[in-house]
Amino acid sequence: MTAGLLWAHSTSASALHQGVSSQSIHLGSVLALQGKAKGLGKGMQHGLNAALQGKIVKKRKIQISFENDFYVPSKSIAGTKKLLKQGIFLMIGNVGTPTAKITLPILKEQGTPAVGFFTGADLLRQPHPQPIVNYRASYIQETEAIIKEAIRNGLQPTQICAYVQNDAYGMAGLKGIMLAMQEVNAPHSMLEAYQKLLLMEGEDPPRNNIGPVGVYTRNTRQVLKGFQSLKNWEQKTGYHCKLVVTVGVYANIAHFSRNAKSKGEHWLLSAVSFTGAENFMKDLKRYNATEKVIMTQVVPLLDSQLPIVLEAKKALGDQFGFVSLEGYLVGKMTLKILQAMPGELTRKNFMDQVQKTKLDLGGVSIDFTKNRKQGSNLVISSYLTPTGFQKMTPKIWELMLNFSN
Missing domain, CATH: 3.40.50.2300 (Response regulator)
Structure with a gap:
């Protein structure tokens, strides 16, 4: 039985539809918006918002809720539980390894995909059945x-x-x-x-x-x-x-x-x-x-003339930088997968589509067909x-x- 099937069998039917209503798709993100790592959290927030906020998928508008964890694991737990209680389709763009280490088990228990976290840690790249989708190189x-x-x-x-x-x-x-x-x-x-x-x-x-x-x-x-x-x-x-x-x-x-x-x-x-x-x-x-x-x-250099970089620069304006560019790439990658996904908006369908995804994101190669956990190997x-x-x-x-x- 494949990792995707194992995960699907372990997830209740009700959990598959969390975060989706007739009008919206609700995504969550827990990151540092204050404290000594706030520059990282704010960068990811700017990039995700520019790429995703208000975009339409299957006649539903994407909404993202952000929770500040100060880059402190205990606060990350609280933010994660708060968003899960509200109901989110997936968690996206969380910042940090120590925070991921302590919140991934909570997401696993709920069957909530962890997408595009801002960390290159190996713990998000192990061949286990948890629904994890990495953009970046390790x-x-x-x-x-x-x-x-x-x-x-x-x-x-x-x-x-x-x-x-x-x-x-x-x-x-x-x-x-x-x-x-x-x-x-x-x-x-x-x-x-x-x-x-x-x-x-x-x-x-x-x-x-x-x-x-x-x-x-x-x-x-x-x-x-x-x-x-x-x-x-x-x-x-x-x-x-x-x-x-x-x-x-x-x-x-x-x-x-x-x-x-x-x-x-x-x-x-x-x-x-x-x-x-x-x-x-x-x-x-x-x-x-x-x-x-x-x-x-793990993203193109800022003076790159790649279409996705020029697009991000225009969308982000004064907030354009390496971290916000990564947030933008994560958002655009997620949007492409959601838009290509056949059938209902379920977490299983989303993860099935991830495993089929191979695309050129405006000059940045994304391929999950070889490594099911990671889409890009770019290191500059x-x-x-x-x-x-x-x-x-x-x-x-x-x-x-x-x-x-």
């Missing part, structure tokens, strides 16, 4: 891309360190780092340290001073302990960090960069897409720490310039690596 793909590029351009595995958020999000990124480092034959001591960190459980366990990794507590600006963890690793092993792969949120990662530079470090800093490009750039400019910053993107390595993020090239790698000597 953190494993993002970290693998940057590490392999660094190695191709002359870096040694022992020159690659990590600084991550001390929770499910950071560990999802660290898993990707470990897998990539295995492929480039990193020393056994480094791989053992990653494994030890990944096996630690609990809320904010003591992960500093164990390997070539520093960590920080979610929703804080504390950076000194994580920074010192990397310096202790250097002192203990004789290795020297040249590239620090970060997996965190813009406020802390920018503060970490400023602190490292103030201590005389010339590290290259890479960040995954979840960090939030626009807010990250603003903070780095404020700290005068904009040099040697690399970021992986970019670097920060005075005018924004531009595509990385071998020449830029050379300049950055020479500058760090």
Whole structure:
């Protein structure tokens, strides 16, 4: 029996019609609209609204309700339960891994599809029967891309360190780092340290001073302990960090960069897409720490001439950016699937249509026929310039690596 059939059999008939009336299709989203990650939540909200709000599917108008969770798991639970009680057809565009980790079981129990969440965590990509639809590439793909590029351009595995958020999000990124480092034959001591960190459980366990990794507590600006963890690793092993792969949120990662530079470090800093490009750039400019910053993107670069990017730019106006573009792509992808879905507006029909979906979304390829959980594998390595993020090239790698000597 396929995953889709297993899910369908476990879901009551009444649940299939939740969120659909004769006049509307009600969607829900739980994300950070206040707090230290609000830039991410607001970006996704702008993108989803521009792509979906008021659009018509089967003579019904799409409505989206947003709940603020401050990027705090306990508040995400409350927001999720509130929306489910109201009745939603699906949950869309939620922000974060720790919040997803704690709310996915609730959505599973209700048979509610989780669509286009703003996270690249592996827990949303496992081959289980829960109805999950990802737009974006995974953190494993993002970290693998940057590490392999660094190695191709002359870096040694022992020159690659990590600084991550001390929770499910950071560990999802660290898993990707470990897998990539295995492929480039990193020393056994480094791989053992990653494994030890990944096996630690609990809320904010003591992960500093164990390997070539520093960590920080979610929703804080504390950076000194994580920074010192990397310096202790250097002192203990004789290795020297040249590239620090970060997996965190813009406020802390920018503060970490400023602190490292103030201590005389010339590290290259890479960040995954979840960090939030626009807010990250603003903070780095404020700290005068904009040099040697690399970021992986899972949407086209903002100066792209692809039709979907030009369309999003027009629709979003002043709110156009990397995060809002992702929200827009998630919204347009969902709209296309809803419009192509035959028969009644049921969750089963929606998920059946997802598994058949292969389309060109204005220049961005979406294909669920090979990977039932994820539509896009797009990862672009970019670097920060005075005018924004531009595509990385071998020449830029050379300049950055020479500058760090």
